[in-house]
Amino acid sequence: MPNGTQLLYAPLNGSEGVQEGTTATTANSPGAGTITIGANNQQYYTEEAAEGDFALRFALGTTNASIHSYSYTGQTARTVRRFKLKLKTLGGSVRMIAIRNSAGAAGYFGVGSTGVPFLLGASGSATTGATALTADTEYAVEVAITPGTTTSDGVLAYRITPWGNDATTVDTLTLTTANTGTTAVQTDRLGAASVVSAVTDFIVDDYRVHSLASGWIGPTTPPPALATSLTSAMFTIDARASVPGAPGGALTYTIAPSTGVTEPVEGLFVGETPAVGAAAIDYTITVTETSTGLTATGTVTVPARAAGTYTSPVRIRRGSEF
Numbered sequence: 001m002p003n004g005t006q007l008l009y010a011p012l013n014g015s016e017g018v019q020e021g022t023t024a025t026t027a028n029s030p031g032a033g034t035i036t037i038g039a040n041n042q043q044y045y046t047e048e049a050a051e052g053d054f055a056l057r058f059a060l061g062t063t064n065a066s067i068h069s070y071s072y073t074g075q076t077a078r079t080v081r082r083f084k085l086k087l088k089t090l091g092g093s094v095r096m097i098a099i100r101n102s103a104g105a106a107g108y109f110g111v112g113s114t115g116v117p118f119l120l121g122a123s124g125s126a127t128t129g130a131t132a133l134t135a136d137t138e139y140a141v142e143v144a145i146t147p148g149t150t151t152s153d154g155v156l157a158y159r160i161t162p163w164g165n166d167a168t169t170v171d172t173l174t175l176t177t178a179n180t181g182t183t184a185v186q187t188d189r190l191g192a193a194s195v196v197s198a199v200t201d202f203i204v205d206d207y208r209v210h211s212l213a214s215g216w217i218g219p220t221t222p223p224p225a226l227a228t229s230l231t232s233a234m235f236t237i238d239a240r241a242s243v244p245g246a247p248g249g250a251l252t253y254t255i256a257p258s259t260g261v262t263e264p265v266e267g268l269f270v271g272e273t274p275a276v277g278a279a280a281i282d283y284t285i286t287v288t289e290t291s292t293g294l295t296a297t298g299t300v301t302v303p304a305r306a307a308g309t310y311t312s313p314v315r316i317r318r319g320s321e322f
Contacts, residue, residue, distance in 0.1 A: 004212030039063020055205035074184030089118035121178035154180025
């Protein structure tokens with residue numbers, strides 16, 4: 001389980017109707033505050049590197065900033081944010097996470113043009129880490145900040161691990177004399193807090209902020225042990241007609257395959273056995289994995305046909321979500 005108390009979780013999936021390449025807006029980005037897309041920049045949802053349906057991709061030109069912000073209850077104690085990062089094009093140096101208080105920036109996490117991460121307080125020069133990140137590699141990045149009692153005793157730190165392998169540290173850095181402001185931090189801005197010097201392209205997903213006195217958030221949803229077979233006891237199903245009309249027969253379900261389970265599991269089938277001449281009807285299906293409480297929804301359409309059993313698959317992705 002993750003460490004600390006969750007203040008913010010932004011899955012960056014977009015809202016219903018979002019498709020590959022859809023530009024991010026406040027309307028299709030639940031919970032987001034300010035979204036600004038400068039000229040020559042793109043900010044859109046993508047299936048690449050997504051933990052859920054989508055992740056958020058920033059394709060940055062060389063003019064104007066591009067930000068996607070979230071706010072949470074102000075914190076004067078230490079906070080940690082964890083997110084998935086995949087670099088696509090290492091162009092210019094970019095401050096990709098800006099942590100802010102009511103007066104402005106308190107600290108930044110960024111990646112330089114050679115792939116080396118850096119930290120920067122509200123003032124002063126950036127301090128770089130020791131290891132360059134590589135393009136097309138998925139990382140878990142955690143960034144911690146503690147506001148100071150003065151403008152020279154704040155703490156900034158990061159830890160980077162391969163995504164899915166929290167036991168291996170790629171790079172870590174801690175600053176103990178940073179200017180992180182002296183008031184509560186309350187907003188995180190993703191994207192580019194300032195203009196980049198060359199085209200830069202990266203993907204962010206699964207963004208969360210926790211209050212945490214020490215240490216790191218760690219993996220947020222450790223995958224459950226993968227079963228070698230699926231049984232009805234592993235799932236509960238709630239089905240209700242989504243259009244007026246009575247079902248023509250009993251709603252049933254089967255689970256397959258019984259062996260050789262892989263991720264994602266594609267083998268849950270839900271269907272109805274209609275009476276002869278029954279009208280077509282749609283069912284909205286909610287599937288809950290009993291061991292984790294994770295849910296998925298799908299729609300089963302039963303056609304207006306002769307008697308018979310008609311089934312439709314509901315996709316299940318075990319682990320981080322359905």
